[in-house]
Amino acid sequence: MTSRRTFLACGLAASLPLPAFAQDPGVGAGGRAGSGTAERFPLWPKTPPGAQQTTVTDAWVKRSPTGGPDDIAWPHVATPMLTVLKPARPNGAAVLICPGGGYVRVAVGRNPGAISQWFADRGVTAFELLYRLPHDGWAAGPDVALQDAQRAMRVIRAGAGTRWTVDPARVAITGFSAGGHVAAKLAARSTLAVYDPQDAADRLSATPTVAGLFYPVITMFDEGVHAQSRRELLGANAASPDFQRRYSAQVDLPADMPPTFIACNADDPVVLFKNSLLMIEALHAAKVPASLMVFEKGGHGPPAKRRDGTIVPWQQMFADWAGDHGWPA
Numbered sequence: 001m002t003s004r005r006t007f008l009a010c011g012l013a014a015s016l017p018l019p020a021f022a023q024d025p026g027v028g029a030g031g032r033a034g035s036g037t038a039e040r041f042p043l044w045p046k047t048p049p050g051a052q053q054t055t056v057t058d059a060w061v062k063r064s065p066t067g068g069p070d071d072i073a074w075p076h077v078a079t080p081m082l083t084v085l086k087p088a089r090p091n092g093a094a095v096l097i098c099p100g101g102g103y104v105r106v107a108v109g110r111n112p113g114a115i116s117q118w119f120a121d122r123g124v125t126a127f128e129l130l131y132r133l134p135h136d137g138w139a140a141g142p143d144v145a146l147q148d149a150q151r152a153m154r155v156i157r158a159g160a161g162t163r164w165t166v167d168p169a170r171v172a173i174t175g176f177s178a179g180g181h182v183a184a185k186l187a188a189r190s191t192l193a194v195y196d197p198q199d200a201a202d203r204l205s206a207t208p209t210v211a212g213l214f215y216p217v218i219t220m221f222d223e224g225v226h227a228q229s230r231r232e233l234l235g236a237n238a239a240s241p242d243f244q245r246r247y248s249a250q251v252d253l254p255a256d257m258p259p260t261f262i263a264c265n266a267d268d269p270v271v272l273f274k275n276s277l278l279m280i281e282a283l284h285a286a287k288v289p290a291s292l293m294v295f296e297k298g299g300h301g302p303p304a305k306r307r308d309g310t311i312v313p314w315q316q317m318f319a320d321w322a323g324d325h326g327w328p329a
């Protein structure tokens with residue numbers, strides 16, 4: 001796990017190149033989002049690994065006919081992207097956010113969302129990841145999203161202290177639904193070599209300081225499985241016991257896995273909360289610091305409001321817990 005360092009660690013990061021920035025409608029370099037400044041840029045310096053194996057092109061759809069112009073999802077991703085929301089008063093912490101979509105699509109807009117804004121309002125630099133999907137024929141197959149997550153962590157650290165006011169020792173990862181699976185695999189397999197280094201940034205650690213998994217997809221085994229995620233992730237190997245084991249996020253956790261916070265709802269009809277139970281049991285067995293919050297209601301999403309209409313402060317619960325493990329302070 002990345003040791004707790006100060007900005008002295010930025011000496012290496014400051015010297016490393018980043019991908020060129022690309023303008024995007026509504027955000028782009030110098031764009032504004034809420035109380036912070038937003039940018040959106042490609043994750044890889046050239047084409048992503050394995051691009052020669054696929055003819056995929058970027059495609060997005062509206063998530064709802066009545067949704068806003070940026071309420072979109074990406075069923076095909078040719079150019080994985082990071083959207084960063086830089087807070088007005090950064091505190092040095094950063095978070096990589098992995099959205100969900102059942103590995104069928106990635107439910108993220110071009111502009112920073114409400115979760116990023118919540119973090120930025122508290123001084124945390126927030127990065128949203130648009131990751132690639134296995135069904136688009138990438139050479140890495142089920143590891144393609146892990147490639148993007150590892151690269152994203154390294155890119156964040158490469159820009160620490162120069163492009164962003166970020167301490168490379170204080171970078172968290174969070175994931176939601178299938179994005180929780182991406183985040184869990186990154187936390188457990190940050191040192192696994194799933195792509196050849198592309199540039200100097202890939203010499204940096206991909207290990208997050210802490211991980212937050214929210215109503216996450218975890219298992220690929222039958223008990224508790226989200227069948228759609230398994231089908232999309234594993235494809236023709238969905239029924240293979242070997243593949244199910246390899247891509248179940250609760251299997252073979254390393255003892256140095258980052259401290260991990262899990263939150264879910266007992267009434268989730270989409271991703272059964274059995275997934276979260278399997279993960280907390282595995283973390284406990286590996287002696288990894290971890291906490292689990294199971295809320296009574298909320299379905300597949302944040303916990304439901306209380307009876308008096310107040311919102312359950314689930315993000316604050318994560319931040320408070322993470323504070324005991326070196327993040328965000």
